[in-house]
Amino acid sequence: MSLRASVDKLVQLPRTHRSAIVLAALAIVVLRGRLLRLPKGIQKRRQHAATQEELDQAVQQLYETAPDGTKVLLVPHRHQIVKVPLKPTPAKTLAADAKRFPLAPPSHKPNLDKTFLSQLRAILRIAFRSWHSKESLILFTHSFFLVLRTVLSVGVARLDGRLVRDIVSxxxxxxxxGLGLWFALAIPSTYTNTMIHHLQAKLSLRLRTKLTRYTHDLYLAGAPDLRYYRAGPEGGLDGAAQYLTSDIAAFCDAFAQVYGNVLKPSLDLLLFTSQLSRTLGVRGTLLLFLNYYATVKVLRAVTPAFGRLAAVEARLEGEYRAGMGRVGRESEEVAFYNGGSREREILWRAYNRLVKHINSIYKIRIAYEWTEDYVIKYLWSAAGYALIAVPVLLTRRRNVSVQTGSAPGERPIDDQVANRTETYISSRRLLLSLADAGGRLMYAYKDLLELAGLTTRLYTLLSTLHSLAPLPTPADAGPVVALTDVDVAVPAPAGAAPLVLVRRLSLALRAGEHLMVTGSNGVGKTAVARVLAGLWAAQGAGAAAVVRPPGRTGVFVVPQRAYMVAGTLLDQIIYPDAYPDFVRAGRTHAxxxxxxxAVNLAYLPAREGGWGTRKEWRDVLSGGEKQRMGMARVFYHRPQFAVLDECTSAVSSDVEGRMYEHAKALGITLITISLRPSLMKYHTQLLTLAGDARGSWTLARVGTAAERMGLDREIVALEARLGEVAGWERRVRExxxxxxVEEQ
Ligand SMILES: Nc1ncnc2c1ncn2[C@@H]1O[C@H](COP(=O)(O)OP(=O)(O)OP(=O)(O)O)[C@@H](O)[C@H]1O
Structure with a gap:
């Protein structure tokens, strides 16, 4: 068949078929290149497969810095190094977004209301930054295929009727x-279905990536935001991990699904209703709308609060996971106490709470799904039969071939029965599709409620993170750490009264003036370190009177519990720097x-197999070794001031002494929190916290009053002993x- 003949044939087709085929062909031509192209990673692999050495190097290297300052993450993936540029969300954008995330009142329950829409809009503005972003493009393409699918369905319904008509006549x-056309139409129809599923999954994944990156930027922000540290105590956000992982993924899946589940059946309803109304007439169309109205009324009445149920389920899931994570993290401590059965009870309780809730959802669903099935399948089918009978019984004398869209020039059909059969088959197919669309729209109502629950969860996360105002930045006055009239208090959520541990604390340290902070347990020694490090905001009259040199080269804190980062042996020493920083700074393995x-760990590289060895260092190193690694970090970063919070309690005193001497030799001024009097000799000032209700404290110069008192006491003791010397000499003579006498 020539091209011209094919075009003629196409022109002769009914309008619906023609537009469906043209749209489908257009879609395939436009999108074929984009959608069927191999993923970039696979294309590159064909060009060049990385060697094992290159892959290892990429794992160590972690990222490259592009000329414009963007960090490009190196991800080894199937013998290839995939480069992922990471552009952090600009601070200006975060500040602008904060206005869109006011805290929701605690009494808010997820539902399909104005609050849901405004929360969803705020979240979607993060996911779809502009209409030409990749996410928007996927959404448009997805929408296009959804529309195409509906158009093709109408074409299929009409063709179905025509085929049966031809058989009957x-x-x-x-x-x-007709059969030829059927096969032709099947190609775009099946392709469209596949693309709808593919694009829905792709949309969900893109949204997840976008929201995950955004929340990571927000959550893991450094000083002065430190939201990962403050979200719990100050923001009241429990189980942030669940929000940041499962809830984001569930929200994106639910959104992508709901979008397709609402848009497509809505289009179907519109298009099928308009098509059917041509056959059904005014009375039939009115009946059809009455049917919709009755369905919506009945189902709304029996629909439970799926949104709230979904939000509670996500919270309980988070509690159960957090419990499991705790056992994994603290497994050794649990094992020493042989606390397995106790932990099992705790986990069982969390799991039972979750399962009970899920079971109650299943029970609630029985009544809902039963009603839904009854209404959608049986009520709609009955209405369908009644509606189909309308044109057949009431418009018996009309020439229905005009309504079915027979093209002029087509062979005239005499047989009225054949025409009526065509109308019946087409209408029945459209009605079945309509019932299906109605069903899906009702299911989508339930999905929408669940999306409302997940939206509330995600909004809670984002609004809590945005609500944490940056911590005040201490003034920089050179190599000086000073507090003036500062109250040290446990941070409390907005509105709650803070618990003050130390009142009106004043101290000033210049380079070389080493401070030791002491006092019994729980008096607030670490709390003072938190204020000095900028983790807690200073309170009281001197809230703004904190002075310290900025950054980790200004004040570096080694906490009480040793922390080991995921990575190589080298990464443990240079933490929080990464390998590229190490290379850029020109530091060496020597x-x-x-x-x-200097910290008595010289044997480690040889014992563990080199600097590049990756292990679970938390388990591999002993308690004392981990503490010495903490000191190694101080020597690597060489800060002006180092706050050592009982970080040598498990180190033998000889090594501890050597590390203190080494730190002082490097010019590091020490602020030590300790209960060990033996450490006093390395310091020039002693801060003692009383731990009374008034939050009192004393600051003394070691080597003046305190030291003198000690010497005085020693002199008195020695003089007393010297007084006894004459008596001992007399006794020796005796x-x-x-x-x-005995020898004689
Ligand atoms: N995030 C917090 N929320 C509530 N209370 C806290 C918080 N952090 C510390 N506290 C309380 O503040 C008090 C002081 O804690 P801090 O850790 O400063 O004690 P410490 O003097 O260092 O004790 P130790 O010698 O045992 O380490 C303690 O009673 C503790 O329970």
Whole structure:
């Protein structure tokens, strides 16, 4: 068949078929290149497969810095190094977004209301930054295929009717032509279905990536935001991990699904209703709308609060996971106490709460799904039969071939029965599709409620993170750490009264003035370190009177519990720097070896198999080794001031002494929190916290009052002993005499 003949045939087709085929062909031509292209990673692999050495290097290297400052993450993936540029969300954008996330009142329950819409809009503005972003493009393409699918469905319904008509009227040629068209139409129809599923999954994944990156930027922000540290105590956000992982994924899945589930059946309803109304007439169309109205009324009445149920389920899931995570993290401590059965009870309780809730959802669903099935399948089918009968019974004398869209020039059909059969088959198919669309729209109502629950969860996360105002930045006055009239208090959520541990604390340290902070347990020694490090905002009259040199080269804190980062042995020493920082700073392995020697860990690289060895260091190193690694970090970063919070409690005193001397030799001023009097000799000032209700404290110079008192006491003791010397000499003479008499 020539091209011209094909075009002629196409022109002769009914309008619906023509537009469906043209749209489908257009879609395939436009999108074929984009959608069927191999993923970039696979294309590159064909060009060049990375060697094992290159892959190892990429794992160590972690990222590259592009000329414009963007960090490009190196991800080894199937013998290839995939480069992922990471552009952090600009601070200006975060500040602008904060206005869109006011805290929701605690009494808010997820539902399909104005609050849901405004919360969803705020979240979607993060996911769809502009209409030409990749996410928007996927959404448009997805919408296009959804519309195309509806158009093609109408074409299929009409063709179905035509095929049966040709069979009934024994029109062989017409039947064969119809069958050819049927196969032709099947190509775009099946392709469209596949693309709808593919694009829905792709949309969900893109949204997840976008929201995950955004929340990571927000949550893991450094000083002065430190939201990962403050979200719990100050923001009241429990189980942030569940929000950041499962809830974001569930929200994106639910959104992508709801979008397709609402848009497509809505389009179907519109288009099918308009098509059917041509056959059904005014009375039939009115009946159809009455049917919709009755369905919505009945289902709304029986629909439970799926949104709230979904939100509670996500919270309980988070509690159960957090419990499991705790056992994994603290497994050794649990094992020492042989606390497995106790932990099992705790986990069982969390799991039972979750399962009970899920079970109650299943029970609630029985009544809902039963009603839904009854209404959608049976009520709609009955209405369908009644509606189909309308044109057949009431418009018996009308020439229905005009309504079915027969093209002029087509062979005239005399047989009224054949025409009526065509109308019946087409209408029945459209009605079945309509019932299906109605069903899906009702299911989508339930999905929408669940989306409302997940939206509330995600909104809670984002609004809590945005509500945490940055911590005040301490003033920089050179190499000085000073507090003036500062109250040290446990941070409390907005509105709650803070618990003050130390009142009106004043101290000033210049380089070389080493401070020791002491006092019994729980008096607030670490709390003072938190204020000095900028983790807690200073309170009281001197809230703004904190002075310290900025950054980790200003004040570096080694906490009480040793922390080991995921990575190589080298990463443990340079933390929080990463390998590229190490290379950029021109530091060397020889330097690291010297540092390890200073903390008595020189044997580690040889024992563990080199600097690049990756292990679970938390389990591999002993308690004392981990503490010495903490000191190695201080020697690597060489800060002006180092706050050592009982970070050498498990280190033997000789090594501890050597590390203190080494730190002082490097010019690091020490602020030590300790209960060990033996450490006092390395310091020039002593801050003692009383731990009374008034939050009192004393600051003394070691080597003046305190030291003098100690010397005085020693002199008195020695003089007392010297007074006894004459008595001891007399006794020695007596004993010597007695021995001489015995020998004679
Ligand atoms: N995030 C917090 N929320 C509530 N209370 C807290 C918080 N952090 C510390 N506290 C309380 O503040 C008090 C002081 O804690 P801090 O850790 O400063 O004690 P410490 O003097 O360092 O004790 P230790 O010698 O045992 O380490 C304690 O009673 C503790 O329970």
């Amino acid at each position: 024994a029109d062989g040629r017409g039947f064969l032509k 330097e690291l070896a010297e540092i390890l020697a 004993l010597a005499r007695a021995l001489a």
